[in-house]
Amino acid sequence: MNSTLKAPPLFQTDGGEAALPSLFFIGFAACPCAADAGDRECHCTPFAIMTPQHHHDPEPIIDRCMAITEPDEISTTPTNAHLAGQRTGSVSRSSRPFAASLIPSQPNRIVISQSWKRLLPGRRLRAQQTAGVRSKTKESLDASARPPNSRAGMQSASRLGTLQLGKYAHEEEMPVWLVKLLETEGDLRAGGVIPALKQLLDLSSRTEYAYLCHPDVQHVAKLNREGAFCGYRNIQVLSSHIIGARATGWEQLGDDIPGIFQIQDMIEAAWDRGYNARGRVETGGIRGTRKYIGTPEAQAFFASMGFPCSVQAFKASSEDDNASRRLLSAIERYFQQGAVSSMDNKVRPTLLPPIYLQRPKHSLTIVGLEKHKGGDVQLLVFDPEFQSSSTVVRLAGKATPRRQSKVTKLLEPYRRSATHLERFNEFEVL
Template identity: 40%
Template sequence: METDETHDPIRDSAMAENNDEQEPMACPFCGWQATDGEYAMLLHMESLHPEGEDSPFVVKDDDATDRSKADEDLPYAECPVEGCGELLPFDTMDYHIELHAAEAGADLDGEAGQSPSRDPHTGGSSSSGPSRAHRDAERQRRAESSQAKAISAWKRLLRMPESSSASSSSHSKHHHRKDGKSPAATSDPVRGKRLGKSQLGKFAHEDRMPDWLVSLLQNGRQVESEGVVPVIAQLLEQCSSTKYAYICHPRVHHISKLKKEGGFCGYRNIQMMTSYVNAVKFQGYQNLQRKIPSIFQIQDFIESAWDAGINTQGRLETGGIKGTRKYIGTPEALAMFRLLDIPCDAQGFKNRELGKSEMLLMEYVENYFQTGVEDPTQRIRLTSLPPLYFQHAGHSMTIIGFEKLRSGAKNLIVFDPMFHDATNIIKLIGRKFEYTFPDMALKSYRRGSKYLRRYREFEVLSLRPPASGFPPV
């Protein structure tokens, strides 16, 4: 009898709850199976995979050999959501799964945003059964339940601990690449040395990506949505928890990854930045041939920039990126834009004090968007500014706005290339609409303290305005 080797971790975990005899627990780090229950697994984890300075996964700066070995065994896992395939640190997996659940929740929520048809004879709704308010409440309950179940199942699967200041502190000990102009760059002890998996991803030492992935990227290119920025602006306008918000130029595209492509987020964010450059004919757009470059074209641009002497330490640190799946970051984006004569600057925020880097980042982003506001009395302040390329350890996004809530909390509004726009968001492009639960629809685009607090270091790349200012909408 043949055995199906394809597993859905969330489904399998849920099924296990209903069985008297559960399958042995597997160690997420080494695959060892605990046949004697949870205590045996906890003992194994404490003995062989302890947290702290003696962990085999913490890079030791003073020993290159130990650093290389530890780098090979970093505790990463593949996202279990079908078609995602993103490789993530364990301490970020719970939030990542939560955002996937938010995508599904937005679809459920969106159904409630459609106005019911009117009965021409009675003037009332033609639908029968429960009241609209009751149906809306039920849809919200279903959406929230779907999110909670997905998150709970994943946490059970990996027995993940809650985020803590200790784990954040340990994470900050890994070294991350810096742009040459970043204030924090000069203190990076591994600058100019070959980097490993903690900086370049699982395929840090790959010479060539597999043929199936080459074919996927050549044929599929990217998932691209134009017109989502105005939809988000309307959702913010209808969101009662929003005190005020800023939004970038409306013609910025949301570009997200293809199924199973893996970690090309840096490339996707460069593509989003170039969508603005092409839309407004910003300086250097001719060098893009008025098209959004493919991943392979971006690799060629970056390699050509290194050949031209721009940010050449990137080649030393990566060993070259052409034809590979190695992560790229702010230095590579900066090199490409400078090669193409697209004026830009990079800014780094690094502080060991808890919350300090996040505070500096939020201040910078809000000040940036304030420069493009014509009417500061408006609650939702539309601007013609370009988006910002945003980087933290292991991931990058495109900042398209900033939000302050009535509670005083602040959010970045982002396009995250890991996630697609929900179907019901796409349906709203080009329309005026009323949405029943805008808070839920915005969850996929908000990044606040819950997400940012685990990091101590951020980088932002911005396009430099011409003397005449950025082109109007």
């Protein structure tokens, strides 16, 4: 498969067509599951709470543990209520300007950046010191034109603390038991989830239409008790697309998704080469630690492999402004331009990359968008907290149009409604 997709009309400039980036991701602002404001350690159990946090949407499926109780049934019985309010370790800190040129070619960078801005007309988040956001300042947005070895902004970089990096902000190395866990068990991954979702969406009576990303994308979930590694798990999901689609950078990844320690090494190597190098000053280094990572680290990881990355933000400027509505509109435009089948089809597959999504206290990966017959639009996501995707793939084959309750139950872990998103007033786009 070609690593460069044909740019749809929306990506055309006066000079002609612009290449669609091989990887594109979106973010919200920080991730919760191992500690609440750095005070509590995560003790996740199998099929643990998908998105546990203090100010989480009360939707019954999204906020609850998904446990397999019968061979052909998924239960939504809530467990581990004490985990509510914990962080998952993916963070975007607003005080962090992004590094010098993460885009190898200046002309291509400008064309692609302008194209994405038309597609996703987000705003730049103002620099602010909050626990949940870590985005670009205006200076850093302009810095993309600088050479990769630029050290601009390094003088102003300062060491961050537990507010931004979590409970283990000053950790020199993670405990031996966790190293062994990550080395021996690796991760929980499931392939074939996108085709299974297509099958279920076709059967869903409430679905008017839906879009899905590249079918080779795998769902990567967290291990029990691993802690705050959601940012890494979402990087792994995007890496599965690069490998499966043989997109730019797959030669560096090889045929297997990189593990957490490999991702840490690659981020450190990217810093060495000048990609968001201030991240090392601000974090004190991440190799072998449990410090939260965010959009600057994800950007460094992918940009160092040749992906053109820039950060956009959707932020509510007033009570009447709705950042989530603008985000949903932008995501729908993204998938509309990549549809490879007729727009008359109920489910419209694409060959587009998934989207790295970060919002306050959690990060996920957008794999599609769904519109219900009642008019509601919602995201389809892979959440690192949900560990049952392999079971969903198996059970999807048993679903029938007459068993709508089963179809709905299988789809619920992947749905994020507009009501859910409205609880957050800022989102980041990397």
